[in-house]
Amino acid sequence: MAGNRNYHDQVIVDNQIKLRELQKQLPKFCAEFFRGVEPTTSSRTRIAYCYDLIVFFNYIKSSNPEMTNVPVVDYPIELLDKITATDIEEYLEYLRYYVTEDGKEHTNGERGIMRKLACLRTLYRYFYKKESIKTNPASIVDMPKIHEKEIVRLDADEVSVLLDQVELGDKLTKSQQKFHDKTKTRDMAILTLLLGTGMRVSECVGIDINDIDFKNSGIKIRRKGGNETVIYFGEEVENALLDYLEERKLIVPQDGHENALFLSLQKRRIGVRAVENLVKKYSSLVTNLKKITPHKLRSTYGTALYKETGDIYLVADILGHKDVNTTKKHYAAIEDERRRKARNAVKLRKD
Incomplete structure (x- = not known):
């Protein structure tokens, strides 16, 4: 642990380093988004956003023929305006079951899908508010209905x-x-x-x-x-x-x-x-x-x-x-x- 940094401050530093590494897998314009949301989010939340956005842009790469041969880091911000509400709904359906390039299978339940849609909404809301994009399709996609689980506790x-x-x-x-x-x-x-x-x-x-x-x-x-x-x-x-x-x-x-x-x-x-x-x-x-x-x-x-x-x-x-x-x-x-x-x-x- 560096210097006299306490546990919690060290976690923030470690998360910041991890965040910078993860951002290397995202379009360059995402760096502005992460700087913008820093004052209102925790480092753990921003890392979760990173993971969710990596899944989203990899989906775009695999499903959009125009973007297949373009490195994800080079995706322009204008791409967000080309994505429709229907595209996002198809992405949410894809999240229920998909296989990544390394052969790993992934599934998402209601909460996982809700979290990834919430991340997209935050991304779109940020750039729409800054007038960097003209559309905000994520805002009109309905959140999945969450079925509450029984709370498990010990007697x-x-x-x-x-x-x-x-x-x-x-x-x-x-x-x-x-x-x-x-x-x-x-x-x-x-x-x-x-x-x-x-x-x-x-x-x-x-x-x-x-x-x-x-x-x-x-x-x-x-x-x-x-x-x-x-x-x-x-x-x-x-x-x-x-x-x-x-x-x-x-x-x-x-x-x-x-x-x-x-x-x-x-x-x-x-x-x-x-x-x-x-x-x-x-x-x-x-x-x-x-x-x-x-x-x-x-x-x-x-x-x-x-x-x-x-x-x-x-x-x-x-x-x-x-x-x-x-x-x-x-x-x-x-x-x-x-x-x-x-x-x-x-x-x-x-x-």
């Missing part, structure tokens, strides 16, 4: 069994058990923290030791949009963190990772993928447990908090949802349960 018994497996590890393979003694205190702290605060994995791995304030039971984290906030933890989380910090004192981290709270076996700051893998590993040991991801641990916390407080705005604030409607959508099933319970609350006549 109290499942949470207990999951944490028992982290502690015991008796169902792990022999090769996994070799590492279990070295990592179980750390893994217990990570899972207890995720289940006990509802924070995102990216927020969890970015925590530095001095971000924790045991006096006030708070942790300073950086939200997805870049804002810093303090979230508070209970006694179980505190105990798990204190246990891990005793072990953490004995570890000498690699250069640049001295401040990181959670370390990998390589003594570097643990990454998002590693946390996803450890959640997958332990949840696979629990019989009949649903397919669990870190995000489902977040949903588990949000569900429990809403059941306890009944305050959707508090849940939205603690989870870091910018729009309370996102929270309402996630916990609509619980609201329905509360309404059912209320059916006998009002008595019209005394017995």
